[in-house]
Amino acid sequence: MATQDDTTPAERLRLLQLEFITPRRRGPAASRSTRPTEPAAPLDIDTVDHVQGSVAEVVALTRAAAPDAGPRPASVEGLYGWWRENTAHLEPEKQQHREAVIYRHGLEHALMLGERKVIRRHPCPGCGTWGLFWNQALQRALCVNRYCKDASGGSSTWTLSHLAQEHVNRKEKSARRAT
Known part of the structure; x- marks a missing residue:
């Protein structure tokens, strides 16, 4: 049975993929005084790039560790499970690295979905306080x-x-x- 930590990155990735069909709103439509000369993209390009990049990273890391791994799952929901299955034989340090990458992906997916509070659930690696916030401009957590x-x-x-590695180490x- 999967725990919430196991399913969250996959669920968030699936949610991002579902958002492909929703074009991004770039501002209030009522304030536009002229008609656009080109139609808006039928999907959110940033989200497409993010999902494709995440899938490509998982596939590349899986193939590097287990070249004989079968084909990747057709749906993104099974991607992380496929990675775990094919790399279960690795030494503990490499499995920890895999879990840190999966956790980092979960944080990235949450931020793409606008869930900035996921950063607040982590103590600062420097001082140990619960004062982290996401800084969009820096693309980093700020204490x-x-x-x-x-x-x-x-x-x-x-x-x-770094936050993902700290989380996996604490776990x-x-x-x-x-034990």
């Missing part, structure tokens, strides 16, 4: 604790990859202590 500074004296920022330590 708002005024005492948590980087080397240049600015606020500490963290990539999604692994917790599992080891429980």
Whole structure:
């Protein structure tokens, strides 16, 4: 039986794929005074690129670790399960890396869906406080604790990859202590 952590990235990826058919709204239609000369794209190009990039990364990493892996699933929902199945034989460090990539994908999918609060569920890797916010301009998580500074004296920022690796490491330590 899959846990919520196992299904969330796949569900979010499926949701993103469903959004393909919905064109992005670029502002209030009532304020437009002239008619566009070209029709809007029939789908959200950024979302298409994101989903294709995520699928391509998973397929490439799976093929690199298990060249004899069968064909990838037709639906995106089975993609992460396919990756886990074909790389279950790897050493624990590589499996941890796989789980970190899956978790990072889940964060990326959530941010594409507009769920910025997923970043708030992580403690800051620098100071341990729960003061992380997503900074869209930087494309990084930003710690708002005024005492948590980087080397240049600015606020500490963290990539999604770093947050995902920290999350997987905490989960692994917790599992080891429980046994």
